Amino acid sequence: MFKLLITIGAIYLLYKLLKNDKKNKATQSGAKSKTVASGEMVKDPICGTFVPKNNDIRVKIGDRVECFCSYECRDKFLKQIENESNTQSQDS
Numbered sequence: 001m002f003k004l005l006i007t008i009g010a011i012y013l014l015y016k017l018l019k020n021d022k023k024n025k026a027t028q029s030g031a032k033s034k035t036v037a038s039g040e041m042v043k044d045p046i047c048g049t050f051v052p053k054n055n056d057i058r059v060k061i062g063d064r065v066e067c068f069c070s071y072e073c074r075d076k077f078l079k080q081i082e083n084e085s086n087t088q089s090q091d092s
């Protein structure tokens with residue numbers, strides 16, 4: 001009898017967990033569609049923060065446009081590009 005109760009308890013807990021999981025997934029996808037609706041988000045290549053694509057702080061490199069969360073990150077990125085092009089020219 002005791003064993004049966006444990007089994008039922010375990011199944012109940014499992015069921016509850018699965019239910020919560022489904023709920024979480026639903027709210028997550030809901031939040032995702034919300035951000036898409038308010039504007040496309042792009043990743044700040046320096047710190048990894050997601051920023052709106054129509055952000056003011058951005059840099060155009062050829063056809064690519066990188067967006068940044070702050071001018072600090074933009075400056076870091078520009079320095080990084082500078083360093084990369086320097087090492088490339090030194091190599092060749």
Ligand SMILES: [Zn+2]
Binds near residue numbers: 049068073
């Ligand atoms: Zn940043």
